[in-house]
Amino acid sequence: MHASTLLPDQRLRLERVTKRFSAHTAVDAVSLDLAEGEFFCLLGPSGCGKSTLLRMVAGFETPDSGTIRLGETDLTALPPHRRPVNMMFQSYALFPHMSVAANLAYGLKGLGLSRAQVAGRVKDLLRLVRLEGFEARRPDKLSGGQRQRVALARALAREPHLLLLDEPLGALDRALREETQGELRAIQQRLGTSFVVVTHDAEEAMALADRIGVMERGRLVQVGPARALYERPANRYVAGLLGDVNLIDGRLGRAEPGGIRSVETAFGLLRASGEGEAGNAVVIAIRPERLVVRGEGAMEGLSGLLTEATFLGDRIRYRVEMANGTSLRASAALPTPGPIPTVGETVTLGVPAEGAWILPA
Amino acid sequence: MSLFARSALTLALAFLYAPILVLVAYSFNDSKLVTVWGGFSTRWYGVLFRDGPLIAAALVSLKVAVLSASIAGVLGTLAALALDRHGRFWGRGAYTGLLYAPMVMPEVITGLSLLLLFVGIGLDRGIATLVIAHATFATGFVAVVVGARLKGLDRSLEEAAADLGAGPARVFFGITLPLIAPAVAAGFLLAFTLSLDDLVIASFVSGPGATTLPMRIYSQVRLGVNPEINAASTLLIAAVGVVVLGASWLTGRKGAIA
Structure with a gap:
């Protein structure tokens, strides 16, 4: 060559x-x-x-x-x-x-x-x-x-x-x-x-x-x-190392079409991208900007309590407390389409499968 | 500075320098009696410069100081480089201790042991033995001064020079040596003054025809102090003062030698 x-x-x-x-x-x-x-x-x-x-x-x-x-x-x-x-x-x-x-x-x-x-x-x-x-x-x-x-x-x-x-x-x-x-x-x-x-x-x-x-x-x-x-x-x-990330432990489930897998986690069944043998312990990595925060019931997703909303100019950072006590971090670019949820409100977290990546545990 | 600090400093300086100032003042005394002020005069400096043996002793001291400081400068610098640069070689601790021991060794012991050595190997006592003896105990001082500078020297300067294509010799003479030169010079001057005012070791290792200035002054004082000795001492103080100021100026400025 x-x-x-x-x-x-x-x-x-x-x-x-x-x-x-x-x-x-x-x-x-x-x-x-x-x-x-x-x-x-x-x-x-x-x-x-x-x-x-x-x-x-x-x-x-x-x-x-x-x-x-x-x-x-x-x-x-x-x-x-x-x-x-x-x-x-x-x-x-x-x-x-x-x-x-x-x-x-x-x-x-x-x-x-x-x-x-x-x-x-x-x-x-x-x-x-x-x-x-x-x-x-x-x-x-x-x-x-x-x-x-x-x-x-x-x-x-x-x-x-x-x-x-x-x-x-x-x-x-x-x-x-x-x-x-x-x-x-x-x-x-x-x-x-x-x-x-x-x-x-x-x-x-x-x-x-x-x-x-x-x-x-x-x-x-x-x-x-x-x-x-x-x-x-x-x-x-x-x-x-490369940025803020939510890590969720889970167990790999069955394969779906398009490289999407279901993973059993503390938050229930999540869909994520990646490979591996069913039954393996895995970690799902989700960048904060991949989590979608909406008012309660606005879409399908996980339910949680909004405990923090920090305004950072070009984006807003959320902290959402889940039912089991752990918190997930989300962020949204500003201006967002639709209303910004207020602290203390119950919100719905959307977890898109292509933004959730399966890693070895 | 507070009033307390100012007066404390003044007292401390007075404590240190009052005797010397008295000596200097009395060197300009017209009277033959050391303790009685007889008016200002420089006559004792005239007497001093006509005192052949004293001038000869001063020249011996100067020669010995220059030679021994040169030897100590080179050896001390090499020793400091070896200790700083070659990591943990076998015997490094012992070597360091051996190098610094002459600095704390009682001078009587150093003088006596050198005398025994010179007699043992049949070396005639004179200027050569004085130079060897002074170089021996001054090397450690030079190594300490140069070693401190080396410790503060950023190793990446030498690495950068090597990285830019300079071989070991060009790195040493172009980068390391210019950067430690002030310390080497300061070490040399320190060794020079140590040699110039040494009396104890010189008394052991010098021989006939190699009387140093401190030896000469000391032997004259035993016969009674006269103002001429004050004049000689004043000149010695001036010489040492100039050299020490030069040394501190050299260590103070940072790598200003191109």
Whole structure:
């Protein structure tokens, strides 16, 4: 397949990469194939092994087993300074004793470029991150956002085939973060470089990535586009990581046409999407926005008491207490068609089968 | 600052520096008697600069201080790097203890043991033995100062340099060394002053023709204090003061060396 393309294949391939720190397995047999020019996010809470995996690709940690390849090159045993891969550090790691221009030019040494070529390249990089005129500044005379952009430009200076970014937006405040997400995405698309971003922020991962890889205790548990992970999580961990979710325990019943199954739950028989053997213990995952809240008797569904209705501008969030004492969370986009039920009212919860996903218990 | 804090600070500073100020003041005393004020004069500085043996002793001290501080600077920096960078190697704890022990060892013991060593290996006592002895006990101080700086150094700076294609040598000389340079310089200056004012160890390990300034001053004081010694001491204080101020200025500013 890649013999037919003109450019040499430079895709990252991880094969059963494992890293142990004494008794603790930080990264457990992770295999992953990146597409050309892909924006990939490794998502997980701190300590899930995502940073260790990134550091192994950069060369700062050596895997105990497994291989890391970039195209045909085996990177596994190469020291960091010989890898055609660059990294943007969480702390930015700008050299404090050098100007912005010297920081950007640092990686250009040894590439056989003339002084004029280096100067031109530095100028291009400054234009790329909109920092023209900041050449002579020291890093400590820059704002957080400017430092972040210098770090990005410096990591791109050597035109790597693959750029690794460790929590690239972690140190920025909220407003700046959203703006920078767009910029990061735009730069990635303009350059066509593959990006691998490590983040603990699901919203950020969804905003940035073509595909997300969710890590849990060293293992890569699910890989896919944001929407697939959000709507079809592989397990309750992924479901909870990507957003708010109602989890309802149950037992799988018979199959209906169209991939719909009935599931016996504490709330009675529910219909949900998914597969499995009848009689198995399962969990139904329902995103709050999939639950429909209406006045009592307005439709078929579960009956419950509305205990909370929080106005959030573009949507309203409900909490509905069910007959067995547990609560379900629902939300509706505003403005809603029809009247908004009031707190204390008995409401009917509609559970559409295509919005209820069956997960292994 | 409250009145209490201000007066407490004033008293503390007075306690520390009053003796030194008295000494400095009396170095400008015209009288031959140390304790009687006879008017302002710089005559004792003139006497001092015509005192051949004292000048010779000062030159010996300076030479020993520069050489031993240089050796201690290099060895201490290397030791700090080894302790900070090579994780938990076998014997790390023992090595750390051995490095820092000379700092708390009574100087009499250090001096005596060095003397026994030099006699044992048949090394003639003189400037060389002074340099070795001073480098020995100053290395630990340099290692402490440089080690503190290394601990505060963001490791990702070195990783970033390696990531940008720099081999280990370029990382060390281009990133690590410039960033710890203020601490290395401060360690050097600390070692320099330690050597300059050492009397005890020098008394053990120096030989004929290698009398340091503190040794010379001490031997003269035994025959009676005269204002010339005050003048010599004032100059010594000035030299040490300049060096210490330089060291704290170096450690205070952050990586400003390009």
